[in-house]
Amino acid sequence: MERHFDEELNELYTYLLKMASMVQEAISRSIESLKNNDRKMAEDLINSDAEIDELEILIDDKCVDLIARYQPVAKDLRFIATAMKINAELERIADLAVDIAQRVLELVDKPLLKPLIDIPKLSVIAQRMVSDSIEAFIKRDTDLAKRVLASDSEADKLRNYIADELVRDYMSVDPKTVDRGIPLLLIARHLERICDHTTNIAEDVIYMVEGKIVKHKHLY
Amino acid sequence: MERHFDEELNELYTYLLKMASMVQEAISRSIESLKNNDRKMAEDLINSDAEIDELEILIDDKCVDLIARYQPVAKDLRFIATAMKINAELERIADLAVDIAQRVLELVDKPLLKPLIDIPKLSVIAQRMVSDSIEAFIKRDTDLAKRVLASDSEADKLRNYIADELVRDYMSVDPKTVDRGIPLLLIARHLERICDHTTNIAEDVIYMVEGKIVKHKHLY
Numbered sequence: 072m073e074r075h076f077d078e079e080l081n082e083l084y085t086y087l088l089k090m091a092s093m094v095q096e097a098i099s100r101s102i103e104s105l106k107n108n109d110r111k112m113a114e115d116l117i118n119s120d121a122e123i124d125e126l127e128i129l130i131d132d133k134c135v136d137l138i139a140r141y142q143p144v145a146k147d148l149r150f151i152a153t154a155m156k157i158n159a160e161l162e163r164i165a166d167l168a169v170d171i172a173q174r175v176l177e178l179v180d181k182p183l184l185k186p187l188i189d190i191p192k193l194s195v196i197a198q199r200m201v202s203d204s205i206e207a208f209i210k211r212d213t214d215l216a217k218r219v220l221a222s223d224s225e226a227d228k229l230r231n232y233i234a235d236e237l238v239r240d241y242m243s244v245d246p247k248t249v250d251r252g253i254p255l256l257l258i259a260r261h262l263e264r265i266c267d268h269t270t271n272i273a274e275d276v277i278y279m280v281e282g283k284i285v286k287h288k289h290l291y
Numbered sequence: 292m293e294r295h296f297d298e299e300l301n302e303l304y305t306y307l308l309k310m311a312s313m314v315q316e317a318i319s320r321s322i323e324s325l326k327n328n329d330r331k332m333a334e335d336l337i338n339s340d341a342e343i344d345e346l347e348i349l350i351d352d353k354c355v356d357l358i359a360r361y362q363p364v365a366k367d368l369r370f371i372a373t374a375m376k377i378n379a380e381l382e383r384i385a386d387l388a389v390d391i392a393q394r395v396l397e398l399v400d401k402p403l404l405k406p407l408i409d410i411p412k413l414s415v416i417a418q419r420m421v422s423d424s425i426e427a428f429i430k431r432d433t434d435l436a437k438r439v440l441a442s443d444s445e446a447d448k449l450r451n452y453i454a455d456e457l458v459r460d461y462m463s464v465d466p467k468t469v470d471r472g473i474p475l476l477l478i479a480r481h482l483e484r485i486c487d488h489t490t491n492i493a494e495d496v497i498y499m500v501e502g503k504i505v506k507h508k509h510l511y
Contacts (some may be wrong), residue, residue: 095485098292128498135372142362152355155372242462242469249462249469253476278348 076141082152083137084209086130090161091205093123095198097168098265102194104172105258106187110179111132113172120169127162131155153279157208160268160275164201167261167268174254174261183243184251193229196222200269208278216280219273223266230263298363303357303374304429306350310381311425313343315418316490317388322414324392325478326407330399333392340389347382351375373499377428380488380495384421387481387488392482394474404461404471413449413482416442420489427496436500439493443486450483 097116104112134155137143140226144153200219207215234256277283317336324332354375357363363371420439427436454476462472497503 131372135368138358138372139364144359148355148359152351152358152375155375159376159379237471238469242314242465246463246466246469249458249466253458253462253473256473257480 076137076143076147079137079141080147080150083130083133083151086126086133087154087158087205087209088159090123090126090130090158091201093126094161094165094168095201097123097200098164098171098194098201098262101168101171101175102191104175105178106191108179108183110176113175113179116172117169120165123162123165127158130158134158140213147220150280153275156180156275157205160272161201161205164199164265164268166264171258174258177254178251181251184237184248184255189229189233190196190255190258190262193226193233193259196226196229197262197265197269200226200266204269204272204276207273208279209236211276211280213277214278216273220270223270225265226266230259233259296357296363296367299353299357299361300367300370303350303353303371306346307354307374307378307381307425307429310343310346310350311421313346314381314385314388315421317343317385318391318414318418318421318482321388321391321395321412323394325398326411328399328403330396333395333399336392337389340385343382343385347378350378354378369499373428373495376495377425377492380492381421381425384485384488387485390481391478394478397474399469401471402411403462404457404468404475409449409453409456410475410478410482413446413453413479416446416449417482417489420446420486424489424492424496427493428499431496431500433497433500436493436496440490443490446483446486452480453479 097120100112100116103109104116134151137151138148141147200222203215203222204219205211207219236258237252237259241248317340320332320336323329324336357371358368361367368374420442423442424439425433426432427439457472457476457479460470
């Protein structure tokens, strides 16, 4: 029975890693569609979100099923409960990639307001935080989880920089830029919120391993 | 044992209702602080979020503890698993009330851009959706859950109306209004995202009761 449970836990890992990789792919494609002004890529991304929703349900059912059949306690139960929470975070991240794609559709017929440098940079940070937070969970690595929390201030700073620049140098100077500036500003916020979800995952990992409540917003 | 489990489930209800009422209160106070230009109220709200975070952890631990001690299966297990998901949604809603309060702090020293009518209206819808979604969960009432899903299009429309008006009548006309328009636009988005979280709760309720996956975005 014990070995079988471990096998099924491994299956759960596999699903979660698949989910994480689909989510990273979604972030990456949303920013590609922005950079390339690619309506079809943005639309495809929006339509493909249903697959991620299905995987979320599958993982959730798997967790409930594991609890029902093996009735794990203590560490194993807490691990599965955490997997359910992380699964929900990943699905929310995918929704934010869809939000980005929707902003891209608002921008796609308009000339680009400015060269895109910082938004792609922020998306790279976001993708790294997704993979680090999932790795921290699977390896029960609280040091890595803490590094994810520490990265969040970098993401916050970059988001603020992007927003300030858009307001100060474009929208506050030339009102004709407002309808192109706001979607970019929102994309920066969507990315930063993706980072926030990865810090939720990191907090869950630390609580699972150390039993300590970390609300990093009050620490950094 | 059976009766004891029911008693503990009732305790779980009580906690969740307490959480829901704190969350509604947070939404209401965030909008009050906006209407009254009240810096202290906004700051107090931001500081009091820690209490909601603590209650989230308490509910989460209670759920894991119930599963570990009673090893419920089938319906009861699914109910507790759903409670954990809903708990996380409520905490995210409280975070959005904090986001609103942060926007209020950005606005508090500046003259009001326009009389506030539609944002308070949207906040009333959001609060109703919070209480309806929690009631749907506790009563296992899928009809009420479906009404929550149906309300979301009303919230979306009002959010779009608010955003369009801010861009069209203010920010696109007079660039001096941009730094006051953007926080208002974001507050409308925060409120609409609160509504989205209540539809997540409603979807979870329908899945719990009917085993049907409802992703309302594709239905309405």
